[in-house]
Amino acid sequence: MNGVELFLLGRTLMKIGEEALPEPPGGPGRYAGSARLVLVVASDIAAHPDTAVGEIAGRTGLPQSQVSSAVARLKEAGSVETAPDPADRRRLLVRQAVEVSERVAQIRATGIDEALVAALGSDDPHRMGEVTEALDVLARHLLPSSAAPEPGRPDTDPSVK
Numbered sequence: 779m780n781g782v783e784l785f786l787l788g789r790t791l792m793k794i795g796e797e798a799l800p801e802p803p804g805g806p807g808r809y810a811g812s813a814r815l816v817l818v819v820a821s822d823i824a825a826h827p828d829t830a831v832g833e834i835a836g837r838t839g840l841p842q843s844q845v846s847s848a849v850a851r852l853k854e855a856g857s858v859e860t861a862p863d864p865a866d867r868r869r870l871l872v873r874q875a876v877e878v879s880e881r882v883a884q885i886r887a888t889g890i891d892e893a894l895v896a897a898l899g900s901d902d903p904h905r906m907g908e909v910t911e912a913l914d915v916l917a918r919h920l921l922p923s924s925a926a927p928e929p930g931r932p933d934t935d936p937s938v939k
Contacts, residue, residue, distance in 0.1 A: 790897070791913075798893035800884060802851075815840065819848035823858055825922070827873040830863065834872070855881040 779787075792814060799813050822834050831849060835842040849872055852858040856879025860870040875882075894909060895901045 794890065794893045794897045797896065798888060798890040800888050802855075815844055816848045816851055819845055820852055820857060823849075823852070823872050824874055828861075828871045829873075830869050830871055832869075855879060857882050 796813050818838055818840065819834060822838050823829065826833070826837065831845050832842060834840075834849075835845045838845065840848075849858060849860070853860060856875055856877070858872050859875050860872050863869045863871050878886075890910075890913075891906070894906060898905060898909065900906075
């Protein structure tokens, strides 16, 4: 595999992931921006707690207005909290919420089988098992430890139902 193939595979996996995510409350047209944008912002907040919107924009390369929209959406879902910056009370700092909200739990519990079947064009159990196993291996080796499946944990290990 070369760099171009890896990049294209990554884009394909992102599209499958987006298809697997449940629709936001109120339907798909309620929010501006994509699930991809929200996930990019959420992952930056997880890696950089107590950070300002402008700093997230700088690190992600996203326009500040899109970051602000994503933060508002994450806050509404109960995924993040904001607090005044003690050094500059005019700006807010964003961090992951301490408690897992109902919406976050719903998203984490959503499986990928339907999206994989659609992408593969088949529900052949052997093929599905092979692809799922390959994805588990990639996740174990390439995802940050906080996002990688934890063996034996029902909400992260797909083998535990």
